[in-house]
Amino acid sequence: MPRPDERDPQPTFAFSDPGPDRADHLRDDPAALAERWAAGKVLLIDNEGQAAVDADRALLATDGATLDYAVAQPVFLGLSGEQAWFAARTTEVDTDAAPRIDLRSAAALWPAFEASLFAQARAVLHWQGRHRHCSVCGGAIEFQRGGWLGRCAACAAEHYPRTDPAVIVAITDGERLLLGRQASWPARRYSTLAGFVEPGESLEQTVAREVLEESGVRVRSSRYLASQPWPFPGSLMLGFMAQAEPDEPRASDELEDARWFTHDEIGAALRGETGDEGLLVSPSISISRWLIEQWHAHAGAARPR
Template identity: 55%
Template sequence: MSDAAGSLQGFAFCHTGLDRADTLRGDAGALRRLWPQARLLLLDAQGRAAADPAGGPLPLRGADLGGGPGTAIFLGVETDGQAWFALDAAAAPDVRAEHWLDLRSAAVQWPVAQAGAFAYARGMVYWQARTRYCGVCGGAVAFPRGGFVGHCGRCGTDHYPRVDPAIIVAVSDGRRLLLGRQPGWAPRRWSVLAGFVEPGETPEQTVVREVHEETGVRGRGCRSLGAQPWPFPGALMLGFCADAEPGPPRVDGELEEARWFSREEIGQALARDDSASEGPVLAPPISIARALIEHWYRRGGDA
């Protein structure tokens, strides 16, 4: 990892603390043996995790449900051998969870490894929920190998977990940072620009295209700084900084507004929290968007 990439810090979901143990996924006997003492993350239809009254992960183990893993998704094992599985709450109707926590809240409240495991589980449960039927023939899909393959019983096609790569970029003209607002965001919320990678495109090409499409600003080059899994519902955010010409931005409908911010304005916004009654509010600290803004500011306003 380069120095630039290493300078990004503070964002969530990048550390699960788990060995994903691919070799165990196809070993049904090994998964059954791990099951009784395995920790379980139970997720509901909204992607929330069952929590204890204090807001931590519900202390649920395989033995509490009995039987074997069944449809549970094998997430991996910790260094001490502790196994983790994820399970759709609909598959465990006897578990009566009174508290449910969304992933953004868990990113703030849970230890980083547990929040990372929750993000991992949420992405997998979402993928399975939308891969019930084969996209080739329409046949029903089952999930062998610990939940990591969707196998069509009719035509034999195998489907694998998918993520959607997207770029997110701090664009600077050397003195100012370009931020945008999307329709529907909370009032005064601003963030760096982002967009999905299209077929036949490199992430670097996506940076140039998205920045120009959304704001009319032309980039002159970009550098990769890091990445963040972003399971809302299934993206992988590829973080960049980019240099650009200092022309006035314009928006085409995808953004509600875009404008350049001085280093002084960014510093004031970084010191401001969401409860402030006035002034721009930036992306939340759990996001790589915030890390990109802070990186630009720390470097003196030059990405």
């Protein structure tokens, strides 16, 4: 199968937009951040990780000048041109109730820049909400550097936002694609296999281990393609294409089923031509769908005409 190369289209899944310039140099300048706040835009995120929207479910960004900077305790997200963007919890500010949208829905509806902005805001605020006390001594955490550093008020230990790396893999035996499904998913939905990286493990080792554990299929080789931040709550999905032995898949604790699918079956699913009985694949916001599309396109190019 031909390998994807630099001529391939750029990833089109959710959160692949670079978002704002994170302007790290401003995080150490509280006075500059406070000055930017006055003309800044603020994403208001509630305790469920949902953002405020207008009647059309478009992003409803609040003007910083209408909120108290000290009370809001915002996260500085970065700059878009000269426009500063911040995020704050609705519980920290006095604001009228507004309709809400979750991140998955926003990823499918909003422009790419706004969806990536929301993903960044949700991930950092989620980290802050679950790291109020120092893991070293139990002291209270104070957030600094625009919300990106937690410093213990008692022992001065520093704490930073956590990102958990995970691999997600399109596995082929040269002719077919291996997909699995979890019991909680909608009927007929299958996806690429995925799993978290363990300490002391390379990404390639994780690919081989996770695929074997979840399906019983042995990976021969793997190659990195692309990544997707997945803030549910704080993962980074590292996308791979893997060559595997044509082993018979089996179910596991993680998957209620795993099976090989042909090029034609995958093509029908991508075109939505499966009716009420056929395969359903991952939604377009996910890197899983993109990996499936990449395999289908390149496997198709290699087929005899």
